[in-house]
Amino acid sequence: MNSPLLCLFLTLACLSPVWAQPHVQAVTFAAEPGVIYAPLLDAAKQLHLDVTRDKEGRCVQLENLVLQPGALRQLIDGTELVRAADLPLAHPGITLTTEDSITVLRRGFYRMSLSVGPKQVEVNLATQQLQAWQGDRLVLQTHISSGRNGRTPQGSFTAGPFRARMHYSHLFNNAPMPWSVQIHGHVFIHGFTSVPDYPASHGCIRLPLDGGNPARFFYEWVDNGTPVRVVAGAVHP
Secondary structure (H helix, E strand, C coil): CCHHHHHHHHHHHHHCCHHHCCEEECEECCCCCCCEEEEHHHHHHHHCCCEEECCCCCEEEECCEECCCCCCEECCCCCEEEEHHHHHHCCCCEEEEEECCEEEEEECCEEEEEECCCEEEEEECCCCEEEEEECCEEEEEEECECEHHHCCCCEEEECCCCEEEEEECCCCCCCEEEEEEEEECCEEEEEECCCCCCCCECCCEEEECCCCCHHHHHHHHCCCCCEEEEECCCCCC
8 A cells, every 4th residue: 555545544544433433332230330331252352352261261361451250240141241441451552532422442443432222121921031122232131930810010111219139028928039120019020039931920020040140130230210111922123
């Protein structure tokens, strides 16, 4: 490439707008207000960072950043998440800025933009499944147990306002309801030890405590006010 063309290429690269950069859906958690997470492998790919793993396959180092236990979060499907604010520690050339509510990470000519999309939840009574999205990213899909004999109401609700790491049912013998998030009156989405793939509750929506603990993930992820649709068939586009 001759010098004039090279100069033009470098100028266009430096001036490329945010929307032209590799775009990744970020993940946030109600349990960590203001903290933005990026999918680890997406960040490593876009910013050209090396990932080092131990013999168990866990990520222990991202380029120069040594990750302490608990530094990463995970989606239930195993996708690893790293704090966007930690990425500049992985390489001295990485910078982080916010432009029009988009978090932009740069390392020389390598760039990645992170956007925080709206959250929404759908509970499908026909398939006994819960799905949760942030923007276009499916962050959680898990089986549930809804209420027997149609006791779980259908409709459009919102998460909260009441939530508790451990709640006890005042209606049913103080039954433990860990990771409880209210969606409508006495109807909660919560963890339970028994979550068969058919309606089995008094009306609440049970989530598993095993298999990565979807109940805890949902509790820590969902914001108060997040739309929650309870439907008899799939309606999400």
